[in-house]
Amino acid sequence: MPFALVVRGLEVLLVLAAIAGAVDVWWQTGAFERRVAADARRRRRLLSLSQVNPPSEETLRQAWLNEQRQQLDRLLVLREGPRPPDSLSRAKTEKTEETEEGFAMETPPTSGGASGAFRWSGPIATPRLRLRPFEDGDQSFLVDLMARPEVVRWLYEPTLTAEEVAQAMPARKSRVALVAPGDVLQLVMVTRDGGQAVGHVTLAWADGPHRQGEVGFIVHPDHQGRGYATEGAETLLAIGFDTVGLHRIVGRLEARNQASAHVLERLGMRREAYFQESEWVKGEWQDEVVYALLAQEWHGGPSGDR
Numbered sequence: 001m002p003f004a005l006v007v008r009g010l011e012v013l014l015v016l017a018a019i020a021g022a023v024d025v026w027w028q029t030g031a032f033e034r035r036v037a038a039d040a041r042r043r044r045r046l047l048s049l050s051q052v053n054p055p056s057e058e059t060l061r062q063a064w065l066n067e068q069r070q071q072l073d074r075l076l077v078l079r080e081g082p083r084p085p086d087s088l089s090r091a092k093t094e095k096t097e098e099t100e101e102g103f104a105m106e107t108p109p110t111s112g113g114a115s116g117a118f119r120w121s122g123p124i125a126t127p128r129l130r131l132r133p134f135e136d137g138d139q140s141f142l143v144d145l146m147a148r149p150e151v152v153r154w155l156y157e158p159t160l161t162a163e164e165v166a167q168a169m170p171a172r173k174s175r176v177a178l179v180a181p182g183d184v185l186q187l188v189m190v191t192r193d194g195g196q197a198v199g200h201v202t203l204a205w206a207d208g209p210h211r212q213g214e215v216g217f218i219v220h221p222d223h224q225g226r227g228y229a230t231e232g233a234e235t236l237l238a239i240g241f242d243t244v245g246l247h248r249i250v251g252r253l254e255a256r257n258q259a260s261a262h263v264l265e266r267l268g269m270r271r272e273a274y275f276q277e278s279e280w281v282k283g284e285w286q287d288e289v290v291y292a293l294l295a296q297e298w299h300g301g302p303s304g305d306r
């Protein structure tokens with residue numbers, strides 16, 4: 001056999017070996033993806049046997065990724081110990097925030113005079129009320145309040161049992177500060193003469209860098225019609241704008257909740273939006289109305305309408 005023919009044969013063998021190697025790498029890489037997809041399909045099939053609306057493959061994939069992230073967090077806590085809450089708060093109030101896509105969003109400056117945070121440190125007096133955080137002693141008042149269908153009619157939650165109220169007490173008691181986006185301040189309104197709890201008011205600092213807040217209120221039916229919700233909520237607006245430095249505070253309600261709309265109007269808020277059948281709540285499509293107030297309006301300036 002001529003030497004040139006042998007060399008040619010070896011060249012062909014080498015090319016064939018290279019192609020086989022490339023096909024193997026491609027197959028192995030795809031195999032992992034196919035295994036994950038097949039696993040998601042199998043789990044979805046199993047779940048569809050017991051649920052009307054089985055979660056999508058993407059939802060399952062996200063759930064799996066979240067599980068992995070949580071495991072990683074747990075391992076980090078074991079290795080480095082829990083992070084102090086202050087460091088978390090500081091991280092959240094940095095000048096920029098990263099979005100999920102990884103680009104930085106600017107945080108607007110705090111308006112003049114505001115310290116940027118509020119921590120409850122003692123009862124806040126209004127003309128007729130004292131505002132303070134929830135205590136264990138408020139449990140029976142709360143049970144009486146939240147067991148009433150007329151109170152929860154336009155809220156997301158159903159009536160609550162004594163056990164459900166007790167379970168949520170630690171969370172309610174912890175809502176004492178607005179230090180970073182995502183924090184919630186919830187205060188019980190107690191009459192100054194007699195120390196009777198009449199309801200509660202809430203101010204939530206919305207997640208994200210835009211200095212937005214949301215106000216809410218509930219008054220026990222025995223004490224409605226006396227202006228307590230307006231008096232308590234006005235104090236929270238002052239905290240939100242003057243101390244925390246929020247830029248805009250909204251009040252959201254179901255369109256038929258006239259009593260709530262009147263409170264927001266008494267507070268000087270503008271009716272800003274009407275969302276038709278935007279939420280499925282308690283077995284029906286509900287309309288949502290949004291009222292809002294800007295810091296400059298609170299301070300007596302013009303609205304931000306353009």
Ligand SMILES: CC(C)(COP(=O)(O)OP(=O)(O)OC[C@H]1O[C@@H](n2cnc3c(N)ncnc32)[C@H](O)[C@@H]1OP(=O)(O)O)[C@@H](O)C(=O)NCCC(=O)NCCS
Pocket residue numbers: 150151152154155216217218219220223224225226227228229230231252253254257259260262263
């Ligand atoms: C929404 C809710 C807090 C409003 O309660 P309210 O008692 O009507 O509101 P206020 O405490 O501000 O009281 C206002 C009423 O008191 C009267 N009032 C009496 N004295 C007053 C005073 N010194 N200052 C102000 N108002 C006074 C007002 O005229 C007003 O009556 P009107 O609505 O008949 O005009 C109450 O209906 C409630 O708890 N609902 C269930 C929970 C809920 O839906 N929360 C809102 C979720 S978005």
